[in-house]
Every structure is written in C-alpha cells, then in structure tokens.
Amino acid sequence: MKLSMWTYEGPPHVGAMRIAASMKGVHYVLHAPQGDTYADLLFTMIERRQSRPPVTYTTFQARDLAGSTADVFKQACRDAVARFAPDALLVGASCTAELLQDDPGGLARTLDVPVPVVPLELPSYQKKENWGASETFYRLVRAFVGRTPRPENIPANSCNILGPTSLGFRCRDDVTEIVKLLTEEGLDVRVVAPLGATPADLARLPEAAFNIVLYPEIADVTARWLKTAHGMPFVSTIPIGVGATEQFLTEVRALAGLPARETPCRDRLTWYSRSIDSNYLTNKRVFIFGDATHAIAAARIASEELGFRVCGLGTYMREFARDVRDAAARYGVEALISDDHLEVETAIIAARPELVLGTQMERHIAKRLRVPCAVISAPTHVQDFPARYSPQMGFEGANVIFDSWVHPLMMGLEEHLLQMFRDDFEFNDGAAASHLHPQAPAVKPVAEPAQMTAAAALAAPTGVIASWTLEAERELQKVPFFVRGKARRNTELFAQGQGIHPITVETLYDAKAHFAR
Amino acid sequence: MSMPQLAACAEPPAITQPIRQRGQHEVFCGLTSIIWLHRKVQDAFFLVVGSRTCAHLLQSAAGVMIFSEPRFATAIMEERDLAGMADMHDELDNVVARLLERRPDIRMLVLVGSCPSEVIKFDLTRAATRLNAVHAPRHRVIAYSGSGIETTFTQGEDNFLAALIADKMAAPSGGTPARLVVVGCLADVVEDQFSRLFAELGLNGVVFLPGRDAIKGLVLGPDTRFILAQPYLGATAAALEARGSRRIDSIFPLGAEGTSAWLRAICTAFGVDMARFDAVVAQPRRRAAEAMAHYRPWLEARRVFFFPDSQMEPSLARFLSREMGSELLEVGSPYLHRDHVAGELALLPAGVPISEGQDVDLQIERCRDANPDLIVCGLGLANPFEAEGRVSKWSIEFSFTPIQGFEQAGDLAELFARPLMRNAMLTGGGDRREAAR
Numbered sequence: 001m002k003l004s005m006w007t008y009e010g011p012p013h014v015g016a017m018r019i020a021a022s023m024k025g026v027h028y029v030l031h032a033p034q035g036d037t038y039a040d041l042l043f044t045m046i047e048r049r050q051s052r053p054p055v056t057y058t059t060f061q062a063r064d065l066a067g068s069t070a071d072v073f074k075q076a077c078r079d080a081v082a083r084f085a086p087d088a089l090l091v092g093a094s095c096t097a098e099l100l101q102d103d104p105g106g107l108a109r110t111l112d113v114p115v116p117v118v119p120l121e122l123p124s125y126q127k128k129e130n131w132g133a134s135e136t137f138y139r140l141v142r143a144f145v146g147r148t149p150r151p152e153n154i155p156a157n158s159c160n161i162l163g164p165t166s167l168g169f170r171c172r173d174d175v176t177e178i179v180k181l182l183t184e185e186g187l188d189v190r191v192v193a194p195l196g197a198t199p200a201d202l203a204r205l206p207e208a209a210f211n212i213v214l215y216p217e218i219a220d221v222t223a224r225w226l227k228t229a230h231g232m233p234f235v236s237t238i239p240i241g242v243g244a245t246e247q248f249l250t251e252v253r254a255l256a257g258l259p260a261r262e263t264p265c266r267d268r269l270t271w272y273s274r275s276i277d278s279n280y281l282t283n284k285r286v287f288i289f290g291d292a293t294h295a296i297a298a299a300r301i302a303s304e305e306l307g308f309r310v311c312g313l314g315t316y317m318r319e320f321a322r323d324v325r326d327a328a329a330r331y332g333v334e335a336l337i338s339d340d341h342l343e344v345e346t347a348i349i350a351a352r353p354e355l356v357l358g359t360q361m362e363r364h365i366a367k368r369l370r371v372p373c374a375v376i377s378a379p380t381h382v383q384d385f386p387a388r389y390s391p392q393m394g395f396e397g398a399n400v401i402f403d404s405w406v407h408p409l410m411m412g413l414e415e416h417l418l419q420m421f422r423d424d425f426e427f428n429d430g431a432a433a434s435h436l437h438p439q440a441p442a443v444k445p446v447a448e449p450a451q452m453t454a455a456a457a458l459a460a461p462t463g464v465i466a467s468w469t470l471e472a473e474r475e476l477q478k479v480p481f482f483v484r485g486k487a488r489r490n491t492e493l494f495a496q497g498q499g500i501h502p503i504t505v506e507t508l509y510d511a512k513a514h515f516a517r
Numbered sequence: 518m519s520m521p522q523l524a525a526c527a528e529p530p531a532i533t534q535p536i537r538q539r540g541q542h543e544v545f546c547g548l549t550s551i552i553w554l555h556r557k558v559q560d561a562f563f564l565v566v567g568s569r570t571c572a573h574l575l576q577s578a579a580g581v582m583i584f585s586e587p588r589f590a591t592a593i594m595e596e597r598d599l600a601g602m603a604d605m606h607d608e609l610d611n612v613v614a615r616l617l618e619r620r621p622d623i624r625m626l627v628l629v630g631s632c633p634s635e636v637i638k639f640d641l642t643r644a645a646t647r648l649n650a651v652h653a654p655r656h657r658v659i660a661y662s663g664s665g666i667e668t669t670f671t672q673g674e675d676n677f678l679a680a681l682i683a684d685k686m687a688a689p690s691g692g693t694p695a696r697l698v699v700v701g702c703l704a705d706v707v708e709d710q711f712s713r714l715f716a717e718l719g720l721n722g723v724v725f726l727p728g729r730d731a732i733k734g735l736v737l738g739p740d741t742r743f744i745l746a747q748p749y750l751g752a753t754a755a756a757l758e759a760r761g762s763r764r765i766d767s768i769f770p771l772g773a774e775g776t777s778a779w780l781r782a783i784c785t786a787f788g789v790d791m792a793r794f795d796a797v798v799a800q801p802r803r804r805a806a807e808a809m810a811h812y813r814p815w816l817e818a819r820r821v822f823f824f825p826d827s828q829m830e831p832s833l834a835r836f837l838s839r840e841m842g843s844e845l846l847e848v849g850s851p852y853l854h855r856d857h858v859a860g861e862l863a864l865l866p867a868g869v870p871i872s873e874g875q876d877v878d879l880q881i882e883r884c885r886d887a888n889p890d891l892i893v894c895g896l897g898l899a900n901p902f903e904a905e906g907r908v909s910k911w912s913i914e915f916s917f918t919p920i921q922g923f924e925q926a927g928d929l930a931e932l933f934a935r936p937l938m939r940n941a942m943l944t945g946g947g948d949r950r951e952a953a954r
Binding site: 001002003004005006007009010011013014033034035036037038039040041042044045048049050051052056057058059060061062065076079083094095096099100123124125126128475478479505506509510512513514516 | 540541542543544545546547548549566568569570572573574576577578587589590591592593594595596598599603605608609611612615616632633635636637664665666667669705706709713800801804805807808811812878895896897898899900901903904924927928931
C-alpha cells in the first residue's frame with residue numbers, strides 16, 4: 001500500500017483510453033463502475049476534445065455483483081457495436097472489474113460481434129498509464145499487422161511515425177512539425193499512429209521501409225516488435241533541441257538511403273543563445289523532472305544549447321530509469337527516480353535551482369517556492385494545450401523551447417539591479433520578475449485593504465469613503481480574494497451614492513444585489 | 518415579483534412515473550465529494566483506501582492540483598496487498614502512522630472506502646476501531662464508503678455525515694443538546710448568513726453539520742430537530758431519525774422561494790411568530806428578488822434539459838421554472854429520495870419528464886431531439902454539446918459554488934444565465950439557436 005497525494009500517471013486503462021481516443025474507428029468497452037467515467041473529462045476538458053472519447057463503461061453497481069456483472073458487460077459490448085459501428089473493439093477491465101475476474105476478453109469472444117475484438121490485460125495494481133498506453137498500442141498493432149509478409153520493392157524513403165497520442169505533451173504540433181520537416185527532406189511519411197490512425201492504417205505499417213519512434217514511452221515496444229517480426233529498422237533519436245534534430249535528420253537520411261548533407265541552420269535558438277543578451281543564462285541552475293523522453297532532452301538542451309547547469313534530473317517512469325541514470329551521469333548529478341511528488345519537492349529544495357523544468361506537479365512546487373518554472377512534460381493541464389502552434393520537436397520546437405524556458409526568468413539587467421539594491425521596497429528578492437507581474441502572487445496580502453481603499457479613493461477623489469464596521473470587514477474577507485477588491489470598491493461606491501455610513505454587512509449585500517448584473 | 522406560497526402540506530400531485538433506463542451512467546462516484554468536504558471540515562483529513570484510479574479521479578476532479586498539499590490522499594492498494602503477500606491492515610496502519618507523523622495537526626482522520634476496497638470486503642470500520650485504540654483521542658478515526666458501486670457524487674457526503682453522527686453517538690462529548698441541526702455542507706458565507714437570520718429570528722442552539730470543526734459540536738437530545746439543507750442526505754437523515762431526532766420537512770433553500778419556505782418551516786416547527794419571520798426575511802428577500810430580476814430576461818421561456826449529477830436537479834429545476842420562468846424539458850437525477858424531494862416534485866409543472874438513473878446514450882438522443890436552449894450536464898458531456906452548437910452549463914459548479922440562501926439567489930440565476938449571455942456575446946448579440954430555426 002502506497003500513500004499518494006498527487007500522481008504522475010493514471011491507471012493503465014486511462015492509457016488504453018488515450019490510444020482509443022487517438023485513433024479513428026476504435027471503440028473501447030471498459031468493464032468499470034460509474035465513477036471511472038471521470039476519465040472522459042480528461043479529454044473533453046483538458047484537451048478540449050469536441051466529441052466524447054470512444055469509450056463505453058459498463059458502470060456496474062453493487063446490486064449487479066450479486067447477479068451477473070458478466071451479462072452487464074456483454075450487453076454493453078453489443079450495444080456499443082450497434083451504436084458506434086467501430087472497425088475494432090477494445091475490451092478490458094478497470095481496477096475494480098479486474099477483481100471480479102469476469103474475463104472481458106473471453107466474454108467478448110463468445111459474443112460473435114461483427115468486428116475484430118482486441119482484448120486487453122492491464123494489471124491495474126502493478127502498472128500505470130504509460131505502460132497501459134504502450135501495451136494497448138502494441139496489442140492493436142499485433143492484431144492488425146499480423147504476420148503477413150511485407151511487400152517487395154518498398155521505397156527506401158517511406159516511413160511511419162509511431163507514438164503520438166491524445167493527451168500527450170504537445171503531440172499535435174510535434175507531428176505537424178516533424179512531418180513537414182521529413183517531407184522537406186524528401187521522405188514519404190505513410191502512417192502516423194496512433195494519433196489519427198485507423199485500424200486499417202495499422203495494417204499498412206509494414207509497407208513502409210522503416211519506423212520513427214517519437215515517444216518511446218508509447219511506441220518503443222511496438223517498434224521493437226515490428227523490427228523482430230518484420231525486419232523494420234527504427235529511428236529512436238528524439239528530435240527535441242537543435243542538435244538532436246540535426247542528428248535525427250542525419251539518421252533518417254541514412255536509413256532512407258539519401259545522401260548525407262549539412263543541415264542549414266533553420267532555427268533561432270542557436271543565435272538567440274549565442275547573442276550577448278543571453279550571457280545571463282550562463283550556469284543558471286536548472287532542475288529537470290518529467291517523463292524520460294522530455295527530461296533527457298531538456299537536460300541536453302539546457303546544458304549544450306542554453307548554457308545552463310543541470311542541478312537535478314529525474315523521471316517518474318521507472319521503466320526508463322536506466323536511460324535517465326545514464327543521462328544524469330553525464331551532467332554529474334544523481335538521477336531521481338520517483339513517482340512520489342513529496343520526494344521530488346524535497347529534491348528541488350535541496351538542489352536550490354534558479355529554474356525548474358517539470359510537469360504540472362513541479363509547476364506547483366516551484367510556484368510555492370517562488371522559483372521560475374516551465375512545463376516540459378506530461379502529466380498535462382489545460383494550459384499545456386495552447387491555442388497557438390507550439391511544438392517541442394524540430395527547429396520550430398527549439399524556438400518554442402527557448403522562449404518558454406527563458407521567459408519565466410528575470411531579465412539580465414533587472415537581475416543585476418536587484419542585486420545592487422537589495423532593500424528596495426518594491427523590487428526585492430521576494431518580488432517576481434517585473435514582466436511577469438500580473439501573474440505574480442500577492443506578496444503581502446495583509447496590505448490589501450489599505451491598497452484597495454487607496455485605489456477606491458483614487459477612483460473617487462472628491463468623495464469620502466465610508467468606513468466599514470468590523471463585522472462588515474470580516475464578511476468581506478469571505479469573498480474570494482480574486483474578486484474581493486471589486487466587491488470592496490462596488491460597496492464603497494454604493495454606500496457613497498446612497499449616503500450610507502458606516503458600511504455594514506447589510507450594505508455589503510445591498511450593494512451586491514445592486515450590482516448583480 | 519409575487520412569490521407563490523408553498524402550501525404547508527402539499528398534496529403529492531400526479532407526477533408522471535420517472536424514466537428509468539439501465540445503461541451507462543456518466544456521473545462521479547461518492548469520492549468526489551471529498552473535494553469540498555476537505556475544505557469545509559478544516560481539522561479532518563480524508564484518506565481514500567483504493568486504487569490508482571481513485572487517486573487520479575480526485576486529482577482530475579479537483580481541477581488538477583489547486584492546493585499543493587491537500588487534506589486528502591489515497592492509500593493505493595498494490596499487487597502484493599491483493600495477493601496476500603502483505604497484510605492489508607498492517608499496511609494501512611503503516612500508511613496512517615506515516616501520515617499522522619507528517620501531519621500532526623490532523624484531528625480527525627477519515628478512512629474512505631472505494632470500489633476496490635468494497636469488492637474485496639476490506640473492513641474499514643474495523644480498521645477505524647483498531648486505529649482509534651492507537652491514535653485517539655489525539656486523532657479520532659472514522660470510516661465511510663464513497664465507492665462508486667454504491668454511491669453517486671454527493672452521496673459520498675451523505676455517508677460521511679452518517680458516519681460522523683454514528684461516531685458522535687459512540688463517543689458523546691456531553692454539553693447542551695442542539696435544538697436544531699442544519700444538515701448538509703454549506704459554504705462558510707452561507708452558514709454565516711443563516712446564523713445571522715436564526716439569531717434575528719430568536720432561534721438559538723443551532724448546529725451546522727458538517728461544521729468547520731469535525732471534533733466539536735453535535736450533541737443530540739430528545740427534542741433535537743433537524744432540517745436538510747441539501748437534498749442528497751437520505752442516510753444521514755435516517756441516522757438522525759434512528760436516534761430520535763425529527764426532520765423538519767421543506768423544500769430546499771435555493772432561490773428566494775426555496776429559502777423562504779425553508780426558513781418558514783423552521784419557524785413553524787419552533788413556534789416563531791410569523792410576523793417576526795416576515796419582518797426578518799423582508800429585506801433579504803427583497804434583495805434576492807432584485808438580484809434575480811437582472812437575469813430573468815435571460816432565462817424566461819428558455820427550454821432547459823438536466824442531466825443527472827448531484828440530486829439537486831429537482832430543486833434547481835423548481836427554481837428555474839417558478840422563479841425564472843424557464844421551461845423544463847427533462848429533469849434527470851441520479852436518485853430521487855421519495856420523501857425528501859416530494860415537496861420539490863410537487864412544485865414542478867405537471868407532466869415534466871423526470872428521470873432517475875441513466876442510460877447516457879439514450880439520454881443524449883432525447884436531449885438532441887428536444888433541442889434545448891440550455892443543457893445542464895457534467896464535464897464529460899459539456900464540450901461535445903458545445904461543439905454541436907448547443908449551450909451547456911456544467912453542473913459541478915452547483916456543488917462548488919455558494920448558491921443557497923437569499924443573498925446567493927442572484928448568483929444562482931447568474932450561473933444559469935451566464936452561458937446564454939456568453940453565447941449571445943460571441944454570436945454578435947443574436948441567439949444562434951434562434952438563428953438555426
């Protein structure tokens with residue numbers, strides 16, 4: 001039993017949902033109680049997906065346990081096939097249904113539904129979300145690729161992209177960027193999977209010359225199987241950062257039989273980092289934590305392309321612990337392999353970073369410690385699905401990374417002035433960078449009433465501000481802080497207009513009703 | 518605006534039989550109520566004994582990590598616990614010991630059962646008894662089930678309160694018994710407003726359950742009466758009734774009408790002079806009417822469809838129908854407590870379709886066919902409906918926003934009106950549903 005406040009990964013069936021939701025024509029029947037339907041909102045709210053994810057939950061209840069939950073499952077399968085007419089049906093159990101041992105795979109086989117059924121065995125009490133996604137993708141590819149021999153005469157420049165998923169970190173834009181880059185290089189990208197692929201597309205995977213794994217957490221297992229079963233080589237260099245993108249293109253060209261050539265500089269990161277303004281980035285201490293792919297890439301960029309000093313590196317993905325340990329050794333730090341966010345917090349405090357690159361979890365830790373932070377990896381939040389084009393991969397990805405890592409930092413000259421005049425009452429060690437001011441948390445919340453009154457006085461310089469009774473003042477403190485200032489101003493304006501003095505709780509609510517529109 | 522009076526003893530009218538379909542539910546489980554309970558009861562810590570899914574649910578439903586160290590956590594069961602390689606009770610004891618070491622400020626530790634812990638019949642009540650022997654009175658330990666195979670969303674609070682009452686009775690703290698217990702989680706600001714009204718009405722000895730302090734508070738006596746402030750508290754009401762307290766029947770304090778009726782029921786039960794009642798509520802009621810009037814034009818004659826969520830749906834529908842003039846197309850609720858919502862159902866227009874439980878796919882079809890002006894639904898459905906060009910109001914906000922009482926009546930109306938106002942703003946002042954017709 002493990003005590004957990006926040007988790008980096010969901011259960012494995014959420015990983016399976018991410019694969020189903022990434023693809024077209026796949027429907028997932030999940031044997032699960034009603035509470036598990038919360039997972040829909042990950043897609044509809046965090047990713048702002050415009051349709052419900054293709055998942056049917058059996059939502060069995062306690063009273064079904066006495067009868068047959070297996071029948072509930074079979075009915076849900078039949079209904080889902082009739083209603084959604086998928087090309088393929090995934091079936092599986094969530095943590096609770098796993099305990100019932102209904103065997104969804106076996107039950108689905110007895111149903112004689114008119115579509116291929118791919119059963120999933122995802123041990124909820126051992127494995128986690130990324131493993132579940134990887135396993136689901138692998139099972140789907142095995143089911144649809146099979147052992148049919150590859151065609152003769154495969155063009156050497158044809159390739160597939162494996163790994164991007166729904167709810168993955170910036171996958172949507174990474175795919176656009178990398179496909180564009182590869183097409184410019186003369187490559188023919190056949191299938192991108194699972195994001196946007198159909199089961200029929202999976203069947204076509206062996207018709208390309210080789211595979212490109214962009215997200216090993218999701219597609220490494222599948223790529224290895226395609227190599228073993230069908231002799232398809234794969235590229236596993238992740239094109240995050242300028243250097244890695246160049247190396248990636250070199251490897252891809254070699255596999256595609258294209259002549260090696262120097263890549264012309266197509267990014268701004270290189271020059272921006274070289275420009276003297278960036279001098280102040282030198283040796284900034286940066287703590288990095290995330291999934292393995294993004295954390296390792298971030299450490300390399302930080303160290304080799306931006307001139308930061310890596311003061312901590314870690315991952316929550318034990319499956320990739322070795323890779324992260326190897327990387328950490330290169331920067332002379334000990335890798336932190338943990339999915340306990342309290343342990344990560346302790347490590348961050350101990351490392352005294354000037355910048356944290358992490359997940360949403362580390363963003364919260366950094367916010368509390370008042371250390372600048374940029375998010376580089378899943379688990380994601382609604383903010384990690386920006387409206388603008390913002391890939392992490394390729395040359396444009398490198399540009400995006402430069403901006404999003406450098407922006408939270410205090411600018412060079414500002415930093416100097418702070419060090420020279422430490423006790424300035426407005427700008428001090430506790431203050432955030434001035435260009436971030438609107439986002440900075442209030443430094444001295446106690447000063448709020450006085451400030452607000454001053455603001456109100458400025459707004460109505462001729463009027464006399466009515467004083468507040470103690471009780472009214474206390475009542476005002478119950479108004480959420482982010483609208484409290486407005487409530488105070490409105491009430492004072494109202495009291496002034498009505499000639500009320502002093503402001504009582506009644507006045508507060510009279511004003512509230514008055515301004516309710 | 519004239520307020521319709523609620524007949525003291527409303528005859529149950531001919532309500533059409535609720536629609537009941539067995540299919541996929543699209544609702545939260547009872548664990549989700551921890552999101553507000555852990556903020557309300559400030560000396561309690563909620564420890565879910567469950568799976569990674571439970572932890573992930575709480576984190577996702579909580580809007581992803583609002584508080585860096587929340588007053589809830591999950592003891593995640595692992596393979597070795599289930600395979601019998603580790604004694605689950607020993608494991609739980611260790612987790613609790615670690616937690617209390619880290620958070621010595623916890624006065625009450627609440628063990629919360631989940632789907633997996635219920636299925637394997639892990640007895641948390643027994644665990645609580647054992648842990649109390651070690652940690653009480655410094656840390657009191659109680660247990661309840663928030664599992665999704667037994668509870669839907671707000672029913673988690675119901676089970677928590679029932680467990681809290683059982684614990685109070687098991688360890689009576691002595692003191693003066695409460696005259697009135699107001700049952701159901703209310704925002705602090707609402708609780709304070711009601712407290713002031715009770716004082717003006719001359720009612721003393723009022724206790725709120727849950728209060729901000731889990732340890733202090735509730736003493737029940739032979740004359741203690743209680744009133745529900747929330748409609749989802751069947752088990753809690755039964756627990757109080759089993760201990761001799763009598764329930765004051767009323768509709769719920771939503772809107773000016775609901776709040777008046779609710780306060781009047783209390784006054785009637787305690788023999789408060791009606792003239793005094795009228796005098797005390799006159800001003801707040803006028804304010805409520807003033808605030809609500811701003812939004813009535815947005816909601817009048819609008820056709821509203823409710824998906825099931827919190828069991829507050831009949832009360833919200835009554836508010837919309839009677840105070841905002843909206844038309845109701847369907848009122849879905851995860852569960853209808855026949856006695857507790859009888860008053861609400863009696864006030865709904867005759868023939869309004871009521872549904873209990875859910876087959877979400879069929880309900881979505883009905884909703885599309887009815888083509889409402891506003892769909893009140895959960896987070897999983899809202900954006901897909903918006904993408905179809907429909908207007909939705911996510912229902913979870915009714916559980917996370919102060920909406921009860923006179924001073925919040927305008928806010929409640931605003932919650933419904935906001936999506937319609939926003940739609941009008943984004944479509945250049947016109948109503949796209951109108952334009953589509």
